[in-house]
Amino acid sequence: MKRLFCISGLILVFLVILAGIWQFAQPLNALNRVSLYNSIFPGRERLPFGENPQKAYNFSIGSLDAAFASHKINAARAKDPQEFRIIAIGDSSGWGTLLHPEETLCARLNGRTLSDGRITRCYNLAYPTLSLAKDYLLLNRAMDYDPDLIIWPLTLESFPNDKQTANELIRSNWDEYRSLFPENAAEPQDVTIKEKSIWGERREAADWLRLQLYGLMWAGTGIDQDYPEEYPAAQVDLEADNSYHGIEGPLSEDTLSWDILVKGMKRAGTTPVLLINEPMLISDGENSKIRYNYYYPREAYDSWHLDLIKRAEENGWDLLDLWNSLEISDFTNSAIHYNAESALRLADFVFAEIENIITNGPLS
Amino acid sequence: MQLPDIFLLAFLLILARLLPNQQLRRGAMLVSSCVFVFMFQPVLPVRELDFSFPLWTILLTICVYGAFSRQNPLRSRQNLIDFGIILVSLLLISLTRFITYDGIFTASRPPQLLRILPVIAAGAAAAFALNFAVQKGSKRPAQIFIILILAVLVILKTPHLAQLFSQTARSINGQSTELALSSDIRWFGFSYIAFRLLSILIDSTKGRKAELNLGDFLVYVCFPPTLSAGPIDRWDRFTKEYITGPKSKITEDILSGFGQIALGLFHKFILADALAKMALSAQNAQEFIHTGWAWAALFAYALQIFFDFSGYSEIAIGLGTLFGMHLPKNFDHPYLKADLTKFWSSWHMTLTQWIRSYVFNPLTRTLRGNKEHPLPQWLIILITQLTTMLLIGLWHGVTLNFVIWGLWHGIGLFVHQLYSRKTGAWLRSMNNGFQKVYTVCSTLLTILYVSLGWVWFVVPDFAGAAAFFGRLF
Structure with a gap:
């Protein structure tokens, strides 16, 4: 019995010491910056995201540090003089829902030779969440990688005020969000000692480990997304609803977070930013005179669209307006998710605009 | 076996071990064996099958006992007590249908008692009839059950036959036969139970006498730690140690048992489960585009299956040790x-x-x-x-x-x-x-x-x- 108590006591002491070290050192932040990607496994082509890890070999991880450490941009700090480095941010259409990594808009821009001889190298830092604040978070990080051009695809659904912080990526990186948006005076998260303990952080630590483990399957298969054989097509027959986020008719300025777009453009500084008004499905089905698609009533979208063009002109922003550049058949499972062929066509448009910026310089 | 099952089982085995004498321990283990056969059975889409399989496990064990035992059950007081304990356990498990719509000890709500009682009565009658023949010196019952168990194994292990079985069961229950899949027929632990039953039946046909009580035999077949992944102990070795009771000190067994369980948990739930994320699988086998990583995934699978299987074996051996049973080793650095x-x-x-x-x-x-x-x-x-x-x-x-x-x-x-x-x-x-x-x-x-x-x-x-x-x- 004495031996039993001794060994139980030793185990207890070991656990207490381990918990104490964890509490004191808080190693999770450092751990999240360590990655097997870009060393043992090739870096990921896009940020980790997914809800079916068993099939996608990928999943949504909260920590931006861990996400960036797994991305191939993390191995691309030193820029070749011949490289024209493009970083694309944006939402799920840019990230490439239902597209293979090599089929995304960003991937289609890769390896093209510009008129000045430089070769494009595009890094896909889009993330499948509709929020300008999230875009800003990624843009802010992207600036550390010395881009020659930022591509920022936009759609109205990223603009409403209530969309900005209502997503997991912002919630998981709340301190970073607060530091980037001091004007919002967001309350700090109430983190208890228990939540910062080894027990409280076990899931984040396990997520980090899982991300590393899925590296082998990513390396072996090149798959980072669940591709269902069948999926429901984007909705064409629509509700007779003219409201957008509870507002009927045209949108007023104060309901949308234009300030974040302005802030983003300022953050880019001298680095040119190419804003793209993302293509969207324009329905010809039921109630298509009221709504363009599942997301947008015509009146609301048109008011935002005109405002965007006006602001771009006023501020000298490079805006590539591709909102109606695709057919209904070009969309997959959503009004903003386009197929691989369309991504290639869009890349041609975008590349032409990049050439224009290179030749004539950015507007601003 | 999931983590909560393992901890619950460890707790119950220690409690059983602390009982004052081996007779009580045997009684407690008999009840536990009956209950855990039901508890471990996963839920199945075919109605009542997740209750029937555990019930059939117990009835089959009783029938096999009848088919090899030379003891007249009506003259053995211990056998009658054991049968009584088994019967009461089954009835109590069945009666849980009145407590909740979900199963407490069962994967889903148990069927009505009136549907279960005739099955139990038929099983008991068959066991008595078989034993009556054995008493007269016939080896036929044992031979019949060898064939029967092999036939069940073939059905369970053949996808087409299992699907056919599922279709039949669904049709009897009035469920759609179009949805029948071979995976509907998951009889928990039967692969291991079958080997234990076969070993004693084969021995009895060769004239080897097995003087066991019904309860001890059922515990040998359905010993909860070994139900999911073995080891497949020999009946003579197991029952000898089980009947005499533990000889080692309880503290030593608890230390050693938890040590083995901890090692098994590490192997199964940390190493094997981690390797599963990078290992070759039926799903990813066709997805590899790089040879080197395909090899890596293959070796990851080789390690995963080892740690998975040996982990479960170590957990089973550790759980057995808590109760004072020293189960045989199943893996030795293969x-x-x-x-x-x-x-x-x-x-x-x-x-x-x-x-x-x-x-x-x-x-x-x-x-x-x-x-x-x-x-x-x-x-x-x-x-x-x-x-x-x-x-x-x-x-x-x-x-x-x-x-x-x-x-x-x-x-x-x-x-x-x-x-x-x-x-x-x-x-x-x-x-x-x-x-x-x-x-x-x-x-x-x-x-x-x-x-x-x-x-x-x-x-x-x-x-x-x-x-x-x-x-x-």
Whole structure:
């Protein structure tokens, strides 16, 4: 019995010491910056995201540090003089829902030779969440990688005020969000000692480990997304609803977070930013005179669209307006998710605009 | 077995161990065995089947007892008590349908009592009838049950037959037969239960007397720690230790038991589950585009299956130790063995020992027994190795790929035995340094051969496995 108590006591002491070290050192932040990607496994082509890890070999991880450490941009700090480095941010259409990594808009821009001889190298830092604040978070990080051009695809659904912080990526990186948006005076998260303990952080630590483990399957298969054989097509027959986020008719300025777009453009500084008004499905089905698609009533979208063009002109922003550049058949499972062929066509448009910026310089 | 099951079982086994005498412990273990057969059974889409399978396990065990036992159950007070305990346990489990709509001890709500009682009565009557025949010296009941158990195994392990069974069961229950799948028929632990039942039946047909009580036999067959993944203990060894009770100190057993459980949990829930995320699987086999990573995934699978299986075995052995039962070792560093024969002597050892005792040795004796037309030695080795490994393959599933996997190892063992006969003396004549290098190389070669064999095991169809081989080479 004495031996039993001794060994139980030793185990207890070991656990207490381990918990104490964890509490004191808080190693999770450092751990999240360590990655097997870009060393043992090739870096990921896009940020980790997914809800079916068993099939996608990928999943949504909260920590931006861990996400960036797994991305191939993390191995691309030193820029070749011949490289024209493009970083694309944006939402799920840019990230490439239902597209293979090599089929995304960003991937289609890769390896093209510009008129000045430089070769494009595009890094896909889009993330499948509709929020300008999230875009800003990624843009802010992207600036550390010395881009020659930022591509920022936009759609109205990223603009409403209530969309900005209502997503997991912002919630998981709340301190970073607060530091980037001091004007919002967001309350700090109430983190208890228990939540910062080894027990409280076990899931984040396990997520980090899982991300590393899925590296082998990513390396072996090149798959980072669940591709269902069948999926429901984007909705064409629509509700007779003219409201957008509870507002009927045209949108007023104060309901949308234009300030974040302005802030983003300022953050880019001298680095040119190419804003793209993302293509969207324009329905010809039921109630298509009221709504363009599942997301947008015509009146609301048109008011935002005109405002965007006006602001771009006023501020000298490079805006590539591709909102109606695709057919209904070009969309997959959503009004903003386009197929691989369309991504290639869009890349041609975008590349032409990049050439224009290179030749004539950015507007601003 | 999931983590909560393991901790609950550990707690109950310690409680049972703390009971003041072995008689009480045996009673508690009998009740636990009945209950855990139901608790471990996963929920099945075919109505009432997840209650029927555990019930059939217990009734089958009682019938097998009747088919081999020379004891007259009506004259054995202990057997009547045991039967009473089993009956009360089954009734109490059935009555939980009145407490909740979900099962407490069962995967889903138990059926009505009036539907269960006739089944129990029929099972008990069959057991008495079989025993009556055994009392008169007949071996027929044991032989019938050997065939019956093998037939059930074949049905469960053959996807097409299992699907047919599911269709029939669904049609009886008025469910859609179109939705029938072979995976509907998951009889928890039957692979292991069948081997335990078969061993005693085969022994009894050979005239070996097994003087066991019904309760002790049921605990041997359904000992909760060993239900999910073995080990497959021998009935004589198990019951001897079980009846006499633990001889070691409880504190030593708790320490040792929890040590083994901790190791098993680490192997299963940390190493194996982590490796599963990077290992070859039926789903990802066709997705590999890079040869090097395909090899890495194959080796990850080789480790995953080892840690998964050995982890469960260690947990079972640890849980048994808590109760004072010292179950046999099931794995002994198989990937560190220098040849395939040694690998199979240290991989799932209780299964290979079972096969050796009941298939390999009798078959070898039979083949050698023909003195007039003796078969050449190499042919005897070939037949016995192929037969035993084929059976092990079929035990995992009656599919072409499991057959190939069995043959893969059967041929490997045959070639190794011929090779080692020819080179054994030469190798022994070499110096120590050479022998060490030779051992390292042959160990690596064995790992490679076994790992390549896993392709047939993990990929369910021939074309898929062949395509993966194409990716590897």
